[in-house]
Amino acid sequence: MLEIYKFTAMTTPCEVKLYCDDKITSDNCIKDIMSECKRLEVKYNFYDASSYLNKLNNRITNILDNETKSLLSISKQYYKQTNKIFDVTIATIKEDNSLKSYVGCNNFNIKKNKIYFTNEYTKIDLGGFVKEYSVNQAIKIIKKYKIKSALVNFGGDIYALGVKPDGSKYNIAIINPKNKDETLFSIDISNQALTTSALYEREGHIQSLSSLNDDILSVTVVSSCTIKSGVYSTSYMINGNIKTSLEVYIINKNLEVINIWKYY
Numbered sequence: 001m002l003e004i005y006k007f008t009a010m011t012t013p014c015e016v017k018l019y020c021d022d023k024i025t026s027d028n029c030i031k032d033i034m035s036e037c038k039r040l041e042v043k044y045n046f047y048d049a050s051s052y053l054n055k056l057n058n059r060i061t062n063i064l065d066n067e068t069k070s071l072l073s074i075s076k077q078y079y080k081q082t083n084k085i086f087d088v089t090i091a092t093i094k095e096d097n098s099l100k101s102y103v104g105c106n107n108f109n110i111k112k113n114k115i116y117f118t119n120e121y122t123k124i125d126l127g128g129f130v131k132e133y134s135v136n137q138a139i140k141i142i143k144k145y146k147i148k149s150a151l152v153n154f155g156g157d158i159y160a161l162g163v164k165p166d167g168s169k170y171n172i173a174i175i176n177p178k179n180k181d182e183t184l185f186s187i188d189i190s191n192q193a194l195t196t197s198a199l200y201e202r203e204g205h206i207q208s209l210s211s212l213n214d215d216i217l218s219v220t221v222v223s224s225c226t227i228k229s230g231v232y233s234t235s236y237m238i239n240g241n242i243k244t245s246l247e248v249y250i251i252n253k254n255l256e257v258i259n260i261w262k263y264y
Contacts, residue, residue, distance in 0.1 A: 005017075018147055037134050088129060220233060
């Protein structure tokens with residue numbers, strides 16, 4: 001039995017499809033997923049003065065819980081792997097563009113369970129990073145309920161768990177960046193994450209000190225983890241020459257689909 005749930009979290013439309021024979025089980029599962037999304041939204045809200053993230057940014061505390069330590073450590077790793085393109089400190093210049101010199105994950109360090117900033121200006125915004133993380137968390141909850149087939153889609157950050165009851169993989173449509181009502185191609189995934197970054201979606205979402213690549217309209221990345229896919233789909237919108245073994249599909253301004261991953 002397919003149960004479809006829709007809700008909004010982190011200002012994003014969310015959809016969860018669960019193949020489950022027990023309605024009570026699927027309803028309880030979605031309640032836990034929604035509760036987890038709300039928890040993350042409150043904890044890492046950049047604009048809420050009372051949020052845990054804001055207390056870190058305003059130097060009210062420098063103590064990291066295990067979850068935040070892990071997320072910040074991962075963000076620093078991706079900062080290096082993407083040649084400083086993926087950067088959770090870009091929020092430093094949201095209100096003051098003169099603070100560019102304080103942007104960069106090298107401006108904070110993690111030692112044991114504490115964060116140390118090198119200056120008073122650098123700020124962290126986990127933004128879409130947390131949304132992608134919440135997809136991973138949703139999948140963990142689904143597995144806890146022993147549901148073996150599901151599709152989680154939080155604003156285009158997608159994870160397909162297992163296969164459909166008929167044995168087929170989940171087919172994900174990739175939209176034409178120039179016409180949102182048209183599908184250019186589709187990708188079949190199972191136990192994989194897929195994210196797409198494009199100019200037609202959330203124009204302010206892709207932020208960097210570097211300019212966007214005008215030749216690239218859309219980037220889709222398939223990997224084992226939603227966070228990883230999200231980091232690289234965003235980063236490729238800025239620099240299409242990043243080397244990775246991930247499955248990457250770039251749509252250029254001529255609407256040609258380039259499978260970057262085949263070349264590495």
